[in-house]
Amino acid sequence: MAGASAVLFYNPGASPFTSLVCASLTNSLRPNAVRTVVAKNVEVAKVRLLDGTEHSGNDLLASRLIATAVRSETALWGKSSEESKEVEEWVGHVEKGSMKLPFFCQTLNGRLQLRTFVVGHSLTLADVAAFAYVHKLGGNSSSTDFPADAQKFPHVARWWLFLSSQPAIGLVIAENAIAASATGSGASAVNGVEKRQGGKGGKGKGDKDKGKGEQSKESGEGGESAIGSGLSFPPLTGGEKGKVCTRFAPEPSGYLHIGHVKAAFLANYYAREYGGKLILRFDDTNPAKEKEEFESSIKEDLRTLGIVEDEVTYTSDHFPYLLDFMTELIKKGIMYVDNTSVEEMRDQRGKGIESKCRNNGAEENLRLWEEMKRGSAEGVTCCVRAKIDMKNNNKCMRDPVMYRCNVTDTHHRTGTKYKTYPCYDFACPVVDAKEGVTHAMRSSEYVDRNEQYMWILKACGLRTVEMVEFSRLNLVNTVLSKRKLQWFVDCKKGGVESWEDPRFPTVRGMTRRGLTVEGLFDFIKEQGPSRSTNLMEWDKIWAKNKQVIDPIAPRFMAVGADDAVSFRLAGAPTSVEGKMRPLHQKNPKVGECLQLYCDEVLLEQDDAAACAEGEEVTLMRWGNCFVDKICRDADGKVTSMEGRLHLEGDFKKTKKKLHWVPKLPDQLVPAVLQEFDHLITKKKPEEEDKIEDIANVNSQHDTLALCDPAVRTFPAGTILQLERRGYFRMDSPHWEGKTALVLVKIPDGKSKAMSTVSTKIDPAKLAKGGVLGKG
Incomplete structure (x- = not known):
């Protein structure tokens, strides 16, 4: 891009x-x-x-x-x-x-x-x-x-x-x-259309929380995010107006995914609620994995989420300070240098056995530390460990590694200046304290490391940082491992081409599939600050998203292109006529478009097959008509139909409400309707699972369709509804000379299809997860 x-x-x-x-x-x-x-x-x-x-x-x-x-x-x-x-x-x-x-x-x-x-x-x-x-x-x-x-x-x-x-x-x-x-009106928007949170009549949520929202805006010094204002998350321990400082500290080694979103949201929420400061800190301590392109993508994804930091920092900004600080800690005997092999160290930590280097004197430790900083042959065999407690029941407290060497990879900011780099477990608490962070958001996956975090602050004589624990978002049939997601990208399995694939749990992938920021944050707000880790079904998040998009998604019609059935109508205009119609029957603010009418329309093959001669049916947004004649081929497939308009008929009395498009080949818009299944077949993947064994390599299903002519005027990113098919996001818009535009189907959280023509994927499996093709 x-x-x-x-x-x-x-x-x-x-x-x-x-x-x-x-x-x-x-x-x-x-x-x-x-x-x-x-x-x-x-x-x-x-x-x-x-x-x-x-x-x-x-x-x-x-x-x-x-x-x-x-x-x-x-x-x-x-x-x-x-x-x-x-x-x-x-x-x-x-x-x-x-x-x-x-x-x-x-x-x-x-x-x-x-x-x-x-x-x-x-x-x-x-x-x-x-x-x-x-x-x-x-x-x-x-x-x-x-x-x-x-x-x-x-x-x-x-x-x-x-x-x-x-x-x-x-x-x-x-x-x-x-x-x-943000000052209390409670408006939000998707597709550029305003939507009131309060629903029909009465006050909306924004009206109820107006005073609180205004107070948040007035007290905030940085960029506010309207999402999250006026919420009722628990107050921060020791939180004071104007003095709270939070941070979001991603590693620039991949794209932001749904596992990161809650941490970013909470850090932003509390910074704004207390009129404080949000730091975006890139934890760039591992040159083997980090790239500048990931740093840029994270910044862009945060903008997509409506999160604007007050300051951008890098752990690498503090490398000189961290080196000097580590030297002092070694002198004091709080840290020691160990040249034990990785395999032996792992075994000793598991069994609670002290390293032979644990009781070396400061002089030897400092000598080896200097070798590490030079990246010498001896230095690269060493690491620095915290001297804590090798018998602690919490294995994270068994002398964890604080510094390690890397002389083979070039850091994307500092080049080859440094040969040894701090581990996250050391750099995070030290830099938090140095940058003035008052409250650190920590997901429940780090619960075993929280004791270690607090030990480092105390042992190093640093000020206390309050922890705010929360549960990580874990969803069924979802893999968050960067290494495993990279496998899909590298192998091109199932048609995956990039980290922006609509099946990926990245911010880019999910928004490309049609997940709105408001829908995502509504889901997070509903979960609240709970620390319990649960495996969530996707139906809940997509159902929240539907509540956001349904009131503002423009409505269109489309029929399958491969076997559409021509339906000639007596009494219809013999030449093309147009009439303005609302894009949304219940929301005039969505706008209007031109609806074209003529005496020959196209129907879905499944709908045509279900009709009977003499039956009165309703053509959506037009009126009733009678089916007079149905022609079929030798296999019983409908090839054409004839009928007559009966606009005086009562649509409430017909059993069939059919969508259609005018048979105007030069004006209909060809489209590829893309539906996506889960990327993996296992509901709860384990760390030891081989990704190739659980990959769903048949997770994309395409349908060729002919869409309303008005669809051609909408740009990429537009969320719309195709009647009786579902919601779609415009992934690739129409332009002159293009063969077909691309519409990505947005799940709606339901376990039943909208109609007989709406999907190629079992919605119950998509909503609830599980092994595909099995009960």
Whole structure:
């Protein structure tokens, strides 16, 4: 994946709408093309270009810079030099800001009388700037509602409706709503559509917690995350407003996965709740595994999760301090150097036998320590161990290794400067204390090491760091081992190509499959701060996700392409007719699209086979019709049907509600519907399991389909519903000349299929896990 063409730093209080929309539009074409970073020290916006130069200024300056940086990928400046001049003229009109809303809309209305866009035949910076101007003058930064003062201008209204239904624009409006929810409005969004948490009538959760959310925002100094505000997690032991410091300390040796998410969420939550500080510290103590690309991906994934740290640090920043500190600890006899072989040391620790080196004097220990730091032939056979208790029932306390040599691998930040590196068990508590961490989030998998953590702090004379324990998220049929996941990537088993595969439990994989950040965090919130470790079913997390996406996912129809059945209808329009319809029957804010009608439609083969001559059925979003004739081939397969519209019929009285698409080959959108099963067949994998023995190499199932023409207008990342098939995420959007777009099916947590045509995978197995193909 190509890197970012520009980075937009912005102050959320200034709400630089135009530049944020430009970034959103560009990222819908190429994810992460323009990185967006919350920066409260920026007055409005600042853009960093590829050459490293930075430019601060107003919203329109930032949007111009972004449009120029991605000129080869977008048409924001138009598609010709003449169009570019016109775009700049309109941006100039907006920049002057001298027109009041009615006069500006009057000018714009005349321009749009015979046009879809302000300039040319595609969305440009002129549209975005004009939309932002009307949006700003309308006075509602968190709504797509058309301003009342502009409603007498029909062409502007049409243009506004079209633009506000574009997910890239709606996303920015929704983020303003999310920002508002941090102060109590309780709004959140997916696909750029606002959703109220309170449900029908009555107060929402945001209303109930309004005071608490506002207090959190006012007290926080760093970047807030709206997710998590107003929750009722237990208070921190010794936590004081403005003095709490938490950290999230991943190793840059792979992509963030679901096992990391809870730690990051809790660290962020408590830092914001107490108006404190969140440190993102890269635990880069193992040069054999770490890469700069993983560091970048972790930062990007945290942004995806809505988590913004206050400070980025590296354990390697403290290498000089840690070396000097270790020298003093060796002098004091708290640590010793051991040249016992790995195998013998492992055996001795298991049996509680002291090493022959345990009682060496300080002089010999210091000599061997110097050899380790030089990386000499003698030094590389040694390690530094803490002198604790070889008889302790907790084997983590049996003189654990604190430092070890590595002279073969180059550190991605320090190169070959160091020959010996601190182990996590030593570096973590020492650096926590040095960086001012007050509360360390520790998952229950480290429970045996907590005693060791506290021993190091006390033995080294360091200040106490409070521990906040929580259970790790463990899910059935899921492997989190980086080594085992790498096997799938390296071997390309089951079609896996990268760590972003939709079957992977990485943040990227899960979001690519359609798991929303809100759905994920709702699941975490429901688990609470429990320390008990349970193996969770996937149905719970997908059911939470469905609650988020169902109210805002636009609805479309699609039929299987391989054996679709032509259904000719008497009484239907003989030429193509179009009518605007809501994208969501219950949520008008999702927008509208054009529904096409003609006298011949396509049905699913399974639906056609279930129909009977003389039966009245309902065509969804159209009305009733009678089936007059069904033609079948020699094998009994339906080849065509004939019927007649009966729009006066009562849809409540029909047994069959069928989805369909107009038979318009030039306008239907070919698509590949991808369904994914579990990556492994074993419900609870063990450490000793060989991944090749439990791998499900037949976990991807594709269906060719023909979709509603309106689907072609939606960008990558859009979550939608195909009626009677389920929810899907646009993985690869439509573009001119493309054979087919790709839609990834999103599980909904149900153990039953939506219909006879909805799935190729047993949903009960997908929801509950277990060995595939067995009861």
